[in-house]
Amino acid sequence: MSAYRKYAKLPGFRDFPPEELAFRNHIFDAWRRVAGRYGYREYDGPPLEELELYTDKSGSEIVGQLYEFTDKGARRVALRPEMTPSLARILAGRSRALRKPIRWFSIPQLFRYERQQRGRLREHFQWNVDLVGEPGTGADAEVLAVAIDGLRELGLGAADIRARVSDRILLSGVFAALEVPPGLTPGVFAALDRIEREPVERIHERLAGPGGLGLGRERADAVLEFFSDPTIGRIERDFAGSPRVAERGAELRQYESVLGDLGFADFVEFDFSIVRGLAYYTGIVFEIFDRAGRFRAICGGGRYDRLMEHVGGDRLSAVGFGMGDVVLGEVVRGRGLLPEYRPGVDYYIISISVAEAPLARRIAGVQRRLGRSVVYTLGGKSVKKQFSSAAALGAGSVIVLGPDEVERGVAVVREMASGQEREIPIAELTDPARGKSPSETLRAS
RNA sequence: GUGGGCGUAGCUCAGUUGGUCAGAGCGCCAGGUUGUGGCCCUGGAGGUCGCCGGUUCGAUCCCGGUCGCUCACCCCA
Numbered sequence: 001m002s003a004y005r006k007y008a009k010l011p012g013f014r015d016f017p018p019e020e021l022a023f024r025n026h027i028f029d030a031w032r033r034v035a036g037r038y039g040y041r042e043y044d045g046p047p048l049e050e051l052e053l054y055t056d057k058s059g060s061e062i063v064g065q066l067y068e069f070t071d072k073g074a075r076r077v078a079l080r081p082e083m084t085p086s087l088a089r090i091l092a093g094r095s096r097a098l099r100k101p102i103r104w105f106s107i108p109q110l111f112r113y114e115r116q117q118r119g120r121l122r123e124h125f126q127w128n129v130d131l132v133g134e135p136g137t138g139a140d141a142e143v144l145a146v147a148i149d150g151l152r153e154l155g156l157g158a159a160d161i162r163a164r165v166s167d168r169i170l171l172s173g174v175f176a177a178l179e180v181p182p183g184l185t186p187g188v189f190a191a192l193d194r195i196e197r198e199p200v201e202r203i204h205e206r207l208a209g210p211g212g213l214g215l216g217r218e219r220a221d222a223v224l225e226f227f228s229d230p231t232i233g234r235i236e237r238d239f240a241g242s243p244r245v246a247e248r249g250a251e252l253r254q255y256e257s258v259l260g261d262l263g264f265a266d267f268v269e270f271d272f273s274i275v276r277g278l279a280y281y282t283g284i285v286f287e288i289f290d291r292a293g294r295f296r297a298i299c300g301g302g303r304y305d306r307l308m309e310h311v312g313g314d315r316l317s318a319v320g321f322g323m324g325d326v327v328l329g330e331v332v333r334g335r336g337l338l339p340e341y342r343p344g345v346d347y348y349i350i351s352i353s354v355a356e357a358p359l360a361r362r363i364a365g366v367q368r369r370l371g372r373s374v375v376y377t378l379g380g381k382s383v384k385k386q387f388s389s390a391a392a393l394g395a396g397s398v399i400v401l402g403p404d405e406v407e408r409g410v411a412v413v414r415e416m417a418s419g420q421e422r423e424i425p426i427a428e429l430t431d432p433a434r435g436k437s438p439s440e441t442l443r444a445s
Numbered sequence: 446g447u448g449g450g451c452g453u454a455g456c457u458c459a460g461u462u463g464g465u466c467a468g469a470g471c472g473c474c475a476g477g478u479u480g481u482g483g484c485c486c487u488g489g490a491g492g493u494c495g496c497c498g499g500u501u502c503g504a505u506c507c508c509g510g511u512c513g514c515u516c517a518c519c520c521c522a
Contacts, residue, residue: 008495011513065522082522110522115446118516126522296521322522352480387482395482402480416482 012114012122019341024125026339027325027332028107030153031127038146040103040129045086047109051076053085053311065112067122079111083128084280084304084320085311091132092313100133100316119296119327129301130320132308137251140284140303141258143319147288147299148267150323155337158266161298165286166274167252168302173245174235178222180215187213192227195273200224230272255284280304284319290331298331299323344394349376349401350386356401363399363411363429370432391416399429 009015016024032042055063068078080086083106095102106128116122129146131139144163151161172185180188191206191213206212208220215223226234232252239245252270259268274287285302289295301321308316332338347367349360357380364374375393377386390398400412400421410423 008513065520080522084522112522114520114522116514120521124522300522324522350481383480384482389482391482398481400481404480412481414481419482421481 010122012116014121014123018343022341022343023329023338024325027154027328028125031105031107031150031323034146034150034153035105035127035129037149038103038142040105040146043087043090043104043106044108045080045083045090045106047080047111048077049080049086049089051078053089054078054081056310065114067111067113080108081110081112082322083108083110083126084130084307084322087128087130087132087320088307088311088313088318091308091316092311095132095308095313095316098133101139102130102132104132105129119330121326125325127323127325128320130318132318133316134319135305135317137255137284138258139317140319141255141262143301143321144268144286145259145262145264147286147301147321147323148264151288151298151328154328154332156331156335160291160331160335161267161288162291163264163268163286163288164271164274165268165284166270166272167248167284168281169283170235170245170248170252171272173242173248174226174239175223177239177242177245178226179219180223184213184215188215188223192223192273195227227273232270232272235272252284280307280310282306286321288323290334294334295331296327298327342394344373344396345375346372346396347374347399348386348390348393348395348397349374349399350383350390351376352383352400352402354380355403356406359401359406359426360399363401363426366430366432 014020035042051066051068054066066078066081068076071077086108087104087106091098091102107125108128109123109125111123113122114120127150129143131143144165148161148163168189171189172182175185175188176182188207191203194206195203204220204224207215207223208217226238232249235245236249239249256265256268256270259265274285281302282305283303286300287297288299289297299321301319303317303319305317306315308314308318347364349363351357351360357376360376364376367374375389375395377389381389387398395416398414398416400414402412405411405423406426409426411426411429412421413424414421
């Protein structure tokens with residue numbers, strides 16, 4: 001041990017040694033494959049943005065947790081806590097030149113300054129998928145389909161996860177029918193966001209009480225009564241008299257059938273108690289949970305039709321979601337879907353004596369140029385150790401160079417899994433024109 | 446931000462009612478002679494028992510503080 005001090009990683013941040021990074025990439029790869037299947041293109045932006053980009057547009061919860069500081073140029077900056085404002089900023093400058101709808105996705109590393117706990121660190125990676133420039137609910141359905149497909153790609157099925165969908169437009173209609181003043185609608189959303197965490201009496205007080213919204217007892221009763229059974233069937237039955245509700249209800253049924261056509265009926269259900277904390281959502285919102293309810297939300301998203309103009313762009317409708325790697329990683333692990341980690345190399349070249357080392361390097365050079373992964377000992381270890389290293393590295397085959405064989409112009413190639421050995425002309429291994437690998441030769445012979 | 450639990454080798458942990466108590470397994474390194482792995486055997490490296498202070502003749506073990514981890518609350522990218 002050295003006399004110098006040790007450094008630990010900052011709280012809430014993670015290291016990714018190879019096995020961990022392999023798991024992370026397993027998730028990222030699934031995300032990229034699925035996004036690609038839906039025609040989405042990957043983009044990225046800077047991890048550091050002007051502070052105001054977030055203080056103006058994000059919900060106050062996010063603002064309170066900003067990882068912010070003043071840089072050496074006296075600029076107030078923040079590590080990005082979410083990707084959507086950056087996307088809006090990026091598109092504000094170029095959306096006019098882009099054919100609509102715009103299908104983009106990103107896997108940014110996001111930051112927040114908050115005490116860490118299970119499923120919630122100070123840093124995480126989030127799959128952000130956005131569809132910009134299409135106001136219809138067909139776009140909402142497509143985006144949710146991408147999210148579910150991303151999870152399905154990792155092995156999670158309808159028995160493991162479900163998407164709960166709500167709609168702020170429909171709910172606004174319901175509230176209007178319940179005679180809630182339009183100006184109080186956001187406050188009602190905020191109060192109802194707590195419906196699964198607080199007793200109804202408290203919610204009632206928030207809605208009706210003098211210190212609350214001042215809805216009045218009767219209207220608060222009506223709102224809570226509605227939320228005791230907030231299903232679409234209920235809405236269609238009880239609010240048929242409201243044209244606004246009826247029209248939007250039909251729209252949601254259409255949305256539902258689109259998801260059915262795409263094969264996701266088993267994953268999706270309407271649940272109008274879902275509100276979503278972010279302030280900028282304007283229409284359909286959704287969250288995806290594990291059915292067992294053991295974890296936090298895996299994914300959340302929805303429509304945000306005003307954000308683009310808020311950051312100086314054109315008014316463009318948009319819908320998107322964010323899916324974090326932390327909770328998802330826990331769900332995938334918990335479900336036993338963690339892939340086996342077995343790294344490997346194509347060849348390990350063993351030199352019996354130091355005399356063969358230059359030949360080993362020549363073979364390695366040629367084979368690497370042919371695209372194969374090759375390792376040989378750097379330290380002149382015993383043959384036994386070299387074999388041990390080969391096994392530990394997961395070598396598919398070992399090329400053994402011994403004085404006797406080299407004398408005869410051949411090398412011994414041992415296939416590690418079977419232990420089978422064959423002699424191969426060294427000329428074959430050092431000839432860049434020969435694309436065939438030793439193990440292929442082995443199988444062919 | 447609030448409260449509970451925890452903090453001994455790289456990892457998982459044992460241990461002393463304060464005095465050979467600094468340990469095990471795994472991992473790592475090296476050997477088990479002369480050209481062959483994954484098993485086995487032997488040996489070794491590695492810890493100021495999270496950090497600081499206090500009590501004591503003496504603390505890893507008691508007390509206080511602090512940092513970190515963790516769970517819950519708050520809140521939710």
